[in-house]
Amino acid sequence: MTIRPTQIKALEGYRIWIAYEDGVEGELDLSHHAGRGVFKAWEDRAFFESVRLSPYQVIVWGDDLELCANALYMELTGKTVDELLPIADPVNVHA
Numbered sequence: 001m002t003i004r005p006t007q008i009k010a011l012e013g014y015r016i017w018i019a020y021e022d023g024v025e026g027e028l029d030l031s032h033h034a035g036r037g038v039f040k041a042w043e044d045r046a047f048f049e050s051v052r053l054s055p056y057q058v059i060v061w062g063d064d065l066e067l068c069a070n071a072l073y074m075e076l077t078g079k080t081v082d083e084l085l086p087i088a089d090p091v092n093v094h095a
Contacts, residue, residue: 003024003069010048010049010050011027013031014029014033014042015027015030018059018076024077025076030067038064059072
């Protein structure tokens with residue numbers, strides 16, 4: 001199960017506000033990414049503020065920079081990968 005983001009906006013510094021379809025919403029500080037690798041592009045404030053959701057509800061800046069919506073959801077909620085994306089019981093291959 002993937003919970004999709006429904007709204008996003010840039011805030012002061014390198015923070016974003018994000019809302020998800022299940023009602024979870026909140027602010028996240030992304031400053032630990034800023035200035036590193038592809039995130040160097042955020043040094044242009046207008047670029048950072050251009051954050052948007054793609055038609056597939058992916059969090060994007062421009063055409064080449066995106067963040068995983070599931071990872072941000074887990075950061076907001078404190079849920080683990082297993083809680084967010086439970087794995088089906090393994091199939092008994094020796095049956």
